[in-house]
Amino acid sequence: MGLIRYIIVRGSLIILTVLILYTLVFLILRVLPGNPVLAALGTKNIPEEQLKELMNELGLNKPLYQQYFEYLLNFIQGNMGTSMIIRGRSIASDIAMRLPATIELSIWSIVVAIVIGIGLGYTSVISGRKPLMDSARIFGSLTYVIFIPALGLFLQLLFGVWLKLLPTSGRLSPSYYVEPITGLYTIDSLIEMNIPAFMDAIRHLILPSITLGLVLSGPFTRLTLNNMVKVMGSKMVMAYRARGIREELIARHVFKHVLIPVVTYAGLQFAMLLGGAVLTETTFNWPGIGTYLVEKVMYRDYTAIQAVVIIFAIIVGLASLVVDILYVLIDPRVRH
Template structure:
């Protein structure tokens, strides 16, 4: 078996234990909450005892915690775990909200890379200058700025003052192909729908991506500065290789940590951004998770955690594969 196949096999074997561990920890935390979720599902203090009892039996809350967890786990993998709050299966609720979060994640990672990558490279090649200092200060502001503060400030400017964005509704495409309105409108050249989607998502995407841009800029700068001090850079310079060609090699050799942070940022955005989605009224996975916690909706909490875990594990796996393609030494 080749080293690359062994590398993929090792990474694949961590999938199920990681996902199982995340779901188990989430359930134990939810189980430890000193509250009666069944009574809340049945209507609170005015709930009828027979309704409470039926719900308790249906969700196995009259059994020990390990039997309850087994029930939730089986129903989860069967796809038949029902949210008592909505009456739908958890995966059905997640499916209707996933496209919103995916589009937000695409906009956020676009802005994060668009801002962070050039600034990080500029700071690295102009290190220890005023430009480098300015970029590092901007990156620090991006990392430190609370999302809710930046979001409300930009809403005040672009919605209240200039009225150039919308904060209501979720635009869709006229033709459904992939189920992702942004992608469908691009494929079908539906520029009217595309303009509506961009108008709805660009500001929350920028707010979510601004923090990521600061993190990416710092990692790009540090990785590039470290690579610029490598022996091969001096060798290329001694051979008289043009600066642009040398910078190509520098960029490729500094890609591993850059790919890492970009992958993690995209995974974080794709796992739902509860604050951003709440501020901008986007019915995505983050807002759904917050509502589930508020209403003690255990099935929805476990279902969203399960999906978030799959997203993170898959993102990390893709990043690891990119590692191995960029730098074969990672495979061993």
């Protein structure tokens, strides 16, 4: 019951967070100088009567409080509005088409980050070699400050242009087609048993997921290493060794203690993961929600920007909630 009550409270906080972010974006977009319709159309040569007609059609001539609550109510009902750039185009359908690409990239990137980060931190401590641990710490510090587009361009040049081993953009080669079921090409191709398309989707994922995953792996390395060193020096481990327990079993037990702060950080990292996905998608021309948001910001497409921000806030909030629930599964002593 305590966990259920906690989930309800956290769910309420997610709603509050979404409302705060929506309010901030709503106000910021409307205090920016210039007319949004002219920015969306990319021209100032438009008759005054036609401009007023477009403003009226988009509801931008209504009082701000009315625009605020109307959009919020429509969003709750599943109506995210239509694009200001392509009139009549549903934003919900655009997001439904683009979001799976970002989710797929994020999943593979976090897998790369966890495998590299936790693996390197764990291995360096278990080895007991100080030079290896120092190297892992340096790796963790350097990767965290790498500029994602710079790393992405370097990998594109190395593996795409010079070695010609991997594709540098897109999700799938033009010669392959995958019927969208989940929107995740690696999953959909396996469902269809289309192995060539699956391999091609993997090849397209390698460079962007390594780029984003490598940047995110640094903090995982340092967090795992520092916590492993701390726990390995505790009285608990000394007692295990005094009883003659093998080092492999001790390391495995210590790793369970380290998992809790690592999982905590993984949840907090999810927000950064989405932010990094925007840069990665732009670098690799990945057709996800990040590149979609960049396009809409350039043209000040109010309704699209608001919808994407709300979706991002909901995803981050749900990810944090899932992480909190995982606490109980990893360590039964944790109670909410």
